[in-house]
Amino acid sequence: MDYETVEAATFGQALSGITLNLLCRDVAREVAFLTQVLGLKAHRVSRDFAIVTHGAAVLQLHSDGSFAAHPLYALLPEAGPRGSGAEIRLHGIDPDGAAARAEAFAEATLLAGATDKQGHGLREAVILCPEGYAFVPSVALQPSVRD
Numbered sequence: 001m002d003y004e005t006v007e008a009a010t011f012g013q014a015l016s017g018i019t020l021n022l023l024c025r026d027v028a029r030e031v032a033f034l035t036q037v038l039g040l041k042a043h044r045v046s047r048d049f050a051i052v053t054h055g056a057a058v059l060q061l062h063s064d065g066s067f068a069a070h071p072l073y074a075l076l077p078e079a080g081p082r083g084s085g086a087e088i089r090l091h092g093i094d095p096d097g098a099a100a101r102a103e104a105f106a107e108a109t110l111l112a113g114a115t116d117k118q119g120h121g122l123r124e125a126v127i128l129c130p131e132g133y134a135f136v137p138s139v140a141l142q143p144s145v146r147d
Contacts, residue, residue: 022083024061029107033130034052037098037108038135040090047063054090081132083133084132093137096123122139123138
């Protein structure tokens, strides 16, 4: 599918499984974070909307204003972070590199630097984007010599 030219209805009807839609005060700022810090691909970026991909996974960004008629709009906080309690896990993204880029990205917050999580078999970091959503880039740990 060509994300740059696909009609909205065709795009919507093609989605399957689970997709993620994040409401943003500033779509362009969020796109900058996702592409520069996490290396995701952005498509069809406008003031009110963007499609962001990570492999086959699709993420949509919508401006707050574009959701004015949606029931979620009334629940949006005026200020502060959003998405408390949810993690957006991005497998196959180097957490060390993402953590370093997050520290250099003025509006990102590195909550936890890259750490080996032996119980999960992953190396991961926790980074808050400018909107306050928690992104967790991770890679699989190499099996130990004992394994």
